[in-house]
Amino acid sequence: MVVIAGPCAVESREQVMTIARHVKGCGAHMLRGGAFKPRTSPYSFQGLGEEGLRILAAARDETHLPIVTELLSEDDIPLMARYADMIQIGARNMQNFRLLREAGRIGKPVLLKRGISATIEELLNAAEYVRSEGCEDIVLCERGIRTFETSTRFTLDISAVPVLRQRTHLPVIVDPSHAAGARELVPALARAAAASGVAGIMLEVHPDPGQALSDGPQALTLEMFAELKRDLDRIAALMQDLSHAGRGRKRASAHGAGA
């Protein structure tokens, strides 16, 4: 089970380096961070742009963590092609079909987040836009849907994991940070996702969430991430074990039936 961790937005070299070293030390597999931020208001912090990508690349150089970062516009594709290891299409752009096609032509893996009111069928169709351009390396991400419930920022649709696993061979990951909108809720959701059979989990981490320029309330502290990562490793190991045991019982039962 892959763990992708990092800040919501790249804020400074120091911030990213601190996080990258920490999550690497805890065994994370990839570094996330946004250089171009889609923000509800035009007057909010919009990301550092290319400078942010350079910071992410520097963190990769030191930690060897591949980086995944969001593509917001066709105009930024040359930058993405230069810096990113994996291209993220955010929830708001899941049906920005031109962008999906362009992302599919970059020649890098694509992480496609489900729109906040997209059906699973629409998510699979959006992936088909990326695939129709020749990209086969696509990861789907459940990150919460919009419902009437307001005690969480979005409602994590955990059922999307088994449903997607029935309908596609593409790997499915979960982002509990955006779904929850509150860091206290993230560990329980991450553990649930791990036990539901995901291929990976994507987490927001910040050394000082109270000072974060974007989505601070949902960022795990470094300590919380370390503890959660230990839990996730244990759950992932158990899941593998259960999966082997299940296959074993199926073989035994098939053997018994044949005898």
Place this chain on the structure above:
Amino acid sequence: MVVIAGPCAVESREQVMTIARHVKGCGAHMLRGGAFKPRTSPYSFQGLGEEGLRILAAARDETHLPIVTELLSEDDIPLMARYADMIQIGARNMQNFRLLREAGRIGKPVLLKRGISATIEELLNAAEYVRSEGCEDIVLCERGIRTFETSTRFTLDISAVPVLRQRTHLPVIVDPSHAAGARELVPALARAAAASGVAGIMLEVHPDPGQALSDGPQALTLEMFAELKRDLDRIAALMQDLSHAGRGRKRASAHGAGA
């Protein structure tokens, strides 16, 4: 009350001309039609592109109806600047913030459709992206939100009309065709919208809906449009009358109170 009518997608010169002449004859004020179509599946008809824009322009030349058509990508801005009278941002792109900014720089009015799960607050913030680039001529369009109810394609949020009128001076129109997803429901919704105080109504019309390349089930036939347009004119006249009467009563009561 402005009535905007036309096909979902531009399919051919003959189709657009037939519709444009008919809706002009019925008193419509603008012609709508998509040359670039955002479709759930990459294998559906994606629109005629520039050829579609040329057809719309020809229809404008003959009927003098200004044309509104959807902008899907920054790449198409030069074409839009050449052909369109009003730039439509579709529901799927309501939070495509780069596109919003670019649309705001074209120097033409912008019709901004509400995302299917966007709050009214988010719609106003999206308009702010357009406005932040200097465009003051923005029209907001309610076109149905996604809910649990499946007997209509979307749920027309008619309450958005009075809520938006409280919160912004921008004109608000309603698109009942996309909300309903079924032409039989469109007249009742259009009449309701007219009585709710909208500045305009946007309707899909097709001479032969059964053969439409996109969204045929929700397109009005030419006859249905003619009949509905007559009804809308009557309702619009009544609304103006009621509004004058209301202001008259307020003046009288203020006068009485002052006496």
Place this chain on the structure above:
Amino acid sequence: MVVIAGPCAVESREQVMTIARHVKGCGAHMLRGGAFKPRTSPYSFQGLGEEGLRILAAARDETHLPIVTELLSEDDIPLMARYADMIQIGARNMQNFRLLREAGRIGKPVLLKRGISATIEELLNAAEYVRSEGCEDIVLCERGIRTFETSTRFTLDISAVPVLRQRTHLPVIVDPSHAAGARELVPALARAAAASGVAGIMLEVHPDPGQALSDGPQALTLEMFAELKRDLDRIAALMQDLSHAGRGRKRASAHGAGA
């Protein structure tokens, strides 16, 4: 078009009498008011019980307005049978199937409100529970569904009106007060409902909404009701006129086709 008006909760004889006389004077057709109130918290005002029913009956005696009031429990059926002219089943009880059956046996008309997350199909099935006990006089009421939008208390599903008119011969009314949750929004929604083809509109009215024991923010003042009632009468007259004109055109066209 029938107009049903009255307070959310019966609070006192004076309150009900003031409202009943006023709405009668404005031409309302029925008086509404709750004696048993379903409240989210057990510590909120729960209604006056039988005393409330007696007050309603006194108002009916004076104004000759029939009264509609909510049945909350099988235990209250004898009281309902004695005092009410029409039995209301509230949104929270739309799938309280035992109560539906009991209501169908009382021998009085039943006003069935749609649950806040009930599909139209489920509403029709709930009506079938009432009908299966022999009650044919059932009125369906759209009163807003629960969605992600928080700028209104619920989202008035205006499309339910034409959808229900396609699927059932039962009359359909709209309650814009509960949907809106704010009196400023009620007139626009009521006008929209009137133009959508409803058989009636149900409105909450209070002489002093700031002092109401329940749902004050959505109650119209007496003045607002008077003005809205005048508007609704005009719209209802126009709707009848349009409907006659539509039938006339259809006859003419059938005649022409036959000639």
Place this chain on the structure above:
Amino acid sequence: MVVIAGPCAVESREQVMTIARHVKGCGAHMLRGGAFKPRTSPYSFQGLGEEGLRILAAARDETHLPIVTELLSEDDIPLMARYADMIQIGARNMQNFRLLREAGRIGKPVLLKRGISATIEELLNAAEYVRSEGCEDIVLCERGIRTFETSTRFTLDISAVPVLRQRTHLPVIVDPSHAAGARELVPALARAAAASGVAGIMLEVHPDPGQALSDGPQALTLEMFAELKRDLDRIAALMQDLSHAGRGRKRASAHGAGA
């Protein structure tokens, strides 16, 4: 972690006995089964009534599994008091406030299911109705909420588990069967729930789901239940372990800080 299992509806003595013996053998802690069934249509199977309760009681006598069964109406309270060990209030009755009060007076534990569109706040208020009558032994159950997604019957709101654990000391369980509506999805959701920190899981089991009189598609077969129960035991053991480890680290860190 408590596991409650059994059929949706009690259909026959043989059916219940088969299930009860099987789930007891697998280590389940309680038996569920409905004798009074709330069904969308009045023409569907409505349950065996008292005969169903007698069958459940017989299964309890043999297996010593306590039984939980749904209360639909105040009229059935004497029967419930005689046969049930725990009173279930179903999702449709979560705001049937009279029934909540009556359930709180029976003197038995109450299992309160969240309404399909009830907020967590409303669920807590509903529990308060039960508690206000003196019942302190209340279990809350998340069983899926209604959203736009149709690939599952409801959307399991897994976030409700950590949110409720923050806001109340009442135990929280999850019913993945009703949420999923399809047995293939139930194991993944049950495992997720187990890892999210629930106090229990409630599962529908049927020896021959294809012949079930109610909700067959979501019932686990006996074999599926046996396998899932083994998995849940392993996850529950791990969760306890992680919880101890977490507390150990906190003590160590507090000790370190104090040193």
